[in-house]
Amino acid sequence: MSGETTPIVGGATQSWITLAAMIIVGALALVSLYMGFQAYGNEEIEIAFMYMIIGTSGFIAIGYAFFRPKPTSMDPLKPKKFDVITTLECPQCNLKRVRAFQRGDYIYKNDEPCTRCEGKMIITSIHTRKEEKKK
Amino acid sequence: MSLLQPDNEIGMILQTLFSFAFIVYLFYAQRIQAMTMLRQIETTLRKIKVLRDEGKTTAIETINEIGKPERDPTPMVERFMEHFMIEPMSMDPAGVVGKLGSILNVREFTFEKEVEVMAPNAEPSERNNIENLLEASLALNIFYKVIRHYYLLGKKTMNIYIIMQIHMILPLILQQIEAYSSALTAFKDGMPIGDGVGAIVAAKLLNGAETREVAKEMVAGEIEYEGRRVIITKARGPGGSVGKPGDAVTNLLNENKGNVTMLITVDAAGKLEGEQVGDIAEGVGAAIGGPGVEKYKIEQAATEHNIPMYAVAIKQGIEHVVAPLVEPLFEATDKAVSSVKGLILDYSKEGDTVVVAGIGNTVGVAQ
Ligand SMILES: [Zn+2]
Numbered sequence: 001m002s003g004e005t006t007p008i009v010g011g012a013t014q015s016w017i018t019l020a021a022m023i024i025v026g027a028l029a030l031v032s033l034y035m036g037f038q039a040y041g042n043e044e045i046e047i048a049f050m051y052m053i054i055g056t057s058g059f060i061a062i063g064y065a066f067f068r069p070k071p072t073s074m075d076p077l078k079p080k081k082f083d084v085i086t087t088l089e090c091p092q093c094n095l096k097r098v099r100a101f102q103r104g105d106y107i108y109k110n111d112e113p114c115t116r117c118e119g120k121m122i123i124t125s126i127h128t129r130k131e132e133k134k135k
Numbered sequence: 136m137s138l139l140q141p142d143n144e145i146g147m148i149l150q151t152l153f154s155f156a157f158i159v160y161l162f163y164a165q166r167i168q169a170m171t172m173l174r175q176i177e178t179t180l181r182k183i184k185v186l187r188d189e190g191k192t193t194a195i196e197t198i199n200e201i202g203k204p205e206r207d208p209t210p211m212v213e214r215f216m217e218h219f220m221i222e223p224m225s226m227d228p229a230g231v232v233g234k235l236g237s238i239l240n241v242r243e244f245t246f247e248k249e250v251e252v253m254a255p256n257a258e259p260s261e262r263n264n265i266e267n268l269l270e271a272s273l274a275l276n277i278f279y280k281v282i283r284h285y286y287l288l289g290k291k292t293m294n295i296y297i298i299m300q301i302h303m304i305l306p307l308i309l310q311q312i313e314a315y316s317s318a319l320t321a322f323k324d325g326m327p328i329g330d331g332v333g334a335i336v337a338a339k340l341l342n343g344a345e346t347r348e349v350a351k352e353m354v355a356g357e358i359e360y361e362g363r364r365v366i367i368t369k370a371r372g373p374g375g376s377v378g379k380p381g382d383a384v385t386n387l388l389n390e391n392k393g394n395v396t397m398l399i400t401v402d403a404a405g406k407l408e409g410e411q412v413g414d415i416a417e418g419v420g421a422a423i424g425g426p427g428v429e430k431y432k433i434e435q436a437a438t439e440h441n442i443p444m445y446a447v448a449i450k451q452g453i454e455h456v457v458a459p460l461v462e463p464l465f466e467a468t469d470k471a472v473s474s475v476k477g478l479i480l481d482y483s484k485e486g487d488t489v490v491v492a493g494i495g496n497t498v499g500v501a502q
Contacts, residue, residue, distance in 0.1 A: 028152065031149065035145065050150075051146070080313075080320070080458075103325065106325065106327070106373030107338065108501040127461060128462065129462070
């Protein structure tokens with residue numbers, strides 16, 4: 001199972017090809033636009049119009065390739081880290097204490113001595129810390 | 136006019152290229168689309184592989200840490216991750232729930248045994264957690280293999296419909312996979328999870344009352360509330376387990392034959408986009424998820440004894456269900472407790488007996 005049988009094509013080469021294609025298309029679109037303006041200057045409106053369409057569609061294509069959501073650059077789906085806190089309360093003196101979660105903690109566990117009196121503290125809640133506001 | 140001549144040559148080339156691009160797009164648009172989708176699937180697949188491997192290593196690490204096995208658990212974990220279950224034939228649906236139930240029992244038994252062999256030195260509650268951890272890794276492995284299957288099949292056939300099928304549900308699958316990867320953290324250390332809200336509500340209602348075992352991995356306790364006798368049942372914590380709430384409720388109803396006024400189930404429920412995490416909703420019926428066997432048993436028992444079923448749902452997103460419990464959900468359990476108490480006051484009289492079942496995985500929650 002660990003011996004992967006299916007090589008997955010690398011993404012790096014593909015992005016090079018895309019970049020080269022984008023540069024070529026961009027150059028052609030520029031030339032086309034230039035010629036369109038020239039034709040416009042020569043008052044050949046129809047020809048100018050055609051060149052301009054070619055030129056702008058070239059730029060639109062580049063823009064699309066550039067701004068479309070790229071799956072390759074998405075955030076790497078790493079296992080999330082959680083900030084979990086445990087709240088302990090002493091039923092005798094009402095002392096409340098909050099600390100980081102430790103393995104073995106569970107809600108209603110009561111074997112931790114109270115730091116203020118003789119009693120045992122009870123874990124009353126375990127939850128993740130409030131999430132920070134999302135950007 | 137002579138200036139125009141070279142311009143026209145470039146113009147010709149440009150025009151040809153443009154027309155050519157147009158024609159190419161006309162015939163190959165679908166293929167280009169298929170390739171784009173394949174690439175997106177491929178990226179996702181790579182991420183899922185990372186998570187799947189993470190699941191495996193987490194499981195092995197935890198077993199080594201807690202179980203202190205004498206030999207390397209890796210081959211056993213690898214074997215476990217390929218475990219499968221064949222669902223019973225449902226062409227003739229009579230009795231299919233029982234068949235599914237017995238298959239699930241065997242599955243459970245097998246998992247318990249496997250974990251016992253893998254981690255002989257772990258305590259029972261830790262064993263439950265390891266079992267859950269392994270199940271999460273198993274789920275991640277299956278996700279990975281199914282998506283890989285469609286990816287490779289799509290690549291081989293270049294059939295856009297095969298590629299589309301998997302591409303369409305990719306965002307939903309990603310959500311589930313992210314959820315399972317958070318489950319690894321929770322089960323590794325035995326933290327309460329979002330699905331445990333029902334168990335927490337039950338534990339809060341019990342409030343330290345004495346409990347006894349009523350069914351496999353199920354405990355029940357009794358409290359007095361405003362003159363009513365309230366019997367509360369939940370899975371036995373703090374190890375990760377959902378228990379057999381169906382059996383527990385059936386046994387409790389049979390014990391108090393005819394004397395139960397109402398049955399309340401409390402469970403986590405999937406929220407719709409736009410609903411708040413930790414919203415409480417009240418309704419009727421049996422609030423319980425899973426393969427359906429336990430739900431069937433509860434409904435069967437309630438119908439047999441003619442007991443009305445009430446339900447309290449605590450809303451949460453798919454990303455919360457198996458992830459470490461978030462604060463709004465913990466706060467919601469207090470609201471759910473008062474909701475349950477309100478239901479008891481509204482629909483029962485003094486001297487009545489009420490059964491409350493806290494459904495869900497009780498990992499990290501005692502009673
Ligand atoms: Zn104290």
